[in-house]
Amino acid sequence: EVQLVESGGGLVQPGGSLRLSCVASGFTFGSYDMSWVRQAPGKGSEWVSTINSGDNSTYYTDSVKGRFTISRDNAKNTVYLEMNSLKPEDTAVYVCNLRIGNSDYWGQGTQVTVSS
Secondary structure, three states, X not given: OOEEEEEOOEEEOOOOOEEEEEEEEXXXXXXXXXXXXXXXXXXXEEEEEEEOOOXXXXXXXXXXXXXXXXXXXXXXXXXXXEEOOOOHHHOEEEEEEEEEOOEEEEOOOEEXXXXX
C-alpha cells in the first residue's frame, strides 16, 4: 500500500523559511518522480515542483523559482521541499504527490501559513 506522509509545515513570518518532508512507503521510491502540489484557501490545486527519479532533474512553477528547492534522499525514501523567502501568497496546504501509471497518490498534506 502506497503511503505518503508529509511534515514540517507551520506558521512563519514573511521572509522566513521552512523545510517540508514527505516520507514514502509501499513502492520502490527511487524509481519514481516525486512532486509537491499546493492548495491555497479558495483556490484550486497548483503544481509546485517535481524531481525526477533518474537524474534528479528538478522543475518548478515560476512563482517559486529561486526560492524553493526540491530534493530527495532515496536511502530514506524521503522527498524534501526547502522553502525560503516565503511570501503570504505561499500560504497553502502542501501535498506530496506520486504518479504510477494512470494512478495518482497523495499524502494528507501539511499546512504552511505565512503571516506577520
